Amino acid sequence: MIYFDNSATTAIDKSVLETYKRTSERFIGNPSSLHRLGEQAGVLLDKSREQIATQLGVKKEELFFTSGGTESNNWVLKGTAIEKRPFGNHIIISSVEHPSVTETAKQLESLGFEVSVIPVSKSGVIDVSALEKLIKAETIIVSTVVINSEVGIIQPIKEISEVLTKYPSIHYHVDAVQAVGKIPTTDWLTSRVDFASFSAHKFHGPRGVGILYWKKGCKLAPLLTGGGQENNKRSTTENTPGIVSSARAFRLLFEDADLKEKQMRRIRNYIAENAAKFPNVVMFSPETKSIQAPHILCFGIKGIRGEVLVHALEDKEIFVSTTSACSSKKKMSSSTLHAMGVPSKEAETAIRVSLDERNTLAEAEQFLIVLKQLHDKFEKING
Ligand SMILES: Cc1ncc(COP(=O)(O)O)c(C=O)c1O
CATH class of the missing domain: 3.40.640.10 (Type I PLP-dependent aspartate aminotransferase-like (Major domain))
Structure with a gap:
């Protein structure tokens, strides 16, 4: 898991x-x-x-x-x-x-x-x-x-x-x-x-x-x-x-807060850099390093609603959210993305990956493999 x-x-x-x-x-x-x-x-x-x-x-x-x-x-x-x-x-x-x-x-x-x-x-x-x-x-x-x-x-x-x-x-x-x-x-x-x-x-x-x-x-x-x-x-x-x-x-x-921050940032950035290479991925988290939280990454796959991706990942024992846990259940798109001027159709694709110091690079690699598989599968379905 x-x-x-x-x-x-x-x-x-x-x-x-x-x-x-x-x-x-x-x-x-x-x-x-x-x-x-x-x-x-x-x-x-x-x-x-x-x-x-x-x-x-x-x-x-x-x-x-x-x-x-x-x-x-x-x-x-x-x-x-x-x-x-x-x-x-x-x-x-x-x-x-x-x-x-x-x-x-x-x-x-x-x-x-x-x-x-x-x-x-x-x-x-x-x-x-x-x-x-x-x-x-x-x-x-x-x-x-x-x-x-x-x-x-x-x-x-x-x-x-x-x-x-x-x-x-x-x-x-x-x-x-x-x-x-x-x-x-x-x-x-x-x-x-x-x-x-x-x-x-x-x-x-x-x-x-x-x-x-x-x-x-x-x-x-x-x-x-x-x-x-x-x-x-x-x-x-x-x-x-x-x-x-x-x-x-x-x-x-x-305890070792600096080290933990670095570790989370490394994993976050690894996922961000690699996921961004998939043609249909849209990044919502900021590109500017100084304003990026070390543990949160928000992005979507064009044309795939966030909840569909969340459940498809869950089938592979990977657990993420559609932005916040509170809005997920209500099937609301992110109010933050709305405030940032992201069009609703795009905002509806958003998922949030949120890390802690216990997550590993190996987990990030596994996540990216599964994400790529889903990305390609959805691309085929959507034509
Ligand atoms: C920024 C922020 N504020 C407040 C809360 C609410 O915290 P709690 O779940 O402890 O009520 C959350 C929970 O997700 C949060 O992320």
Whole structure:
């Protein structure tokens, strides 16, 4: 089997699973309980938070655990909307965001907020000068993705941060779900970033654990109110085994991160260069190296719908997606490709290969052999 769908989710690491199991068995207390078992669980949570904070170079008080990237993104947008409503009602997102941002913005729009969308270039890069023109006195938040999940474009977070430095009262949120550990943290966790979202299942952690970086001093309303967990910012009993094992996955993610990035890039580029030689292949991922995510490649075979290719590859035990996992099932073509101006007929052919450090060049070779066979077969059928 070849698993090239790591941007949808990754397999849990064996040692992470072991940590999950051990923590579930040994630390049964509720961290809020007054007794020893509660205290032990609380200490473990604190250590996990500290480990992740050290890795990111932030304070442990600036990290909050959530249920995933979607919740982190919802929290920042909705929490800002609630908190800053007296000061303004204008929200800015880009046209290449994950649905957990676009759909949340739509919901807020239906509640009376105004949403502006920053356009992207043909390569899918956010137009920073257009962003500046959209900012107004009522703007309360700007939210941009770091690495787009469908096509794999690295966004100019440093440039956006520079623009936003002139507007210190606007919250700046980055969705770093596809970026953390894949490209250097310093490329996107700038001093201007107020909030950043992460999701453990994207880096061999368990499902259902997210992390939110929340810069000290910024104000955000809680979405989950109740028992006052997470410093009274997110109520619900903490997912101790999930959090502790996610902290381990986080540490592993950063071990030899440079080497892993190089390895993924090598495989990605090998597939891109060779697939591009097939006459009917159309590349959608950017050609410019500096904006290519190391682990994502998006392309299509002319005249073949993405889902047909996904299933044909699956028959050969190769697993990829049609762009994002969310749009795949709904049979929607990629919203990112649409934003990049790719005609619908072409966008419908798109598939996404997404790698992690465990993939090998041998898998890439095998993938290319099968892809060529399918390419030629479809060419014959289509005449
Ligand atoms: C960029 C991006 N943001 C947010 C999410 C949502 O993360 P989760 O599945 O943890 O809710 C994803 C998941 O694919 C993503 O790729």
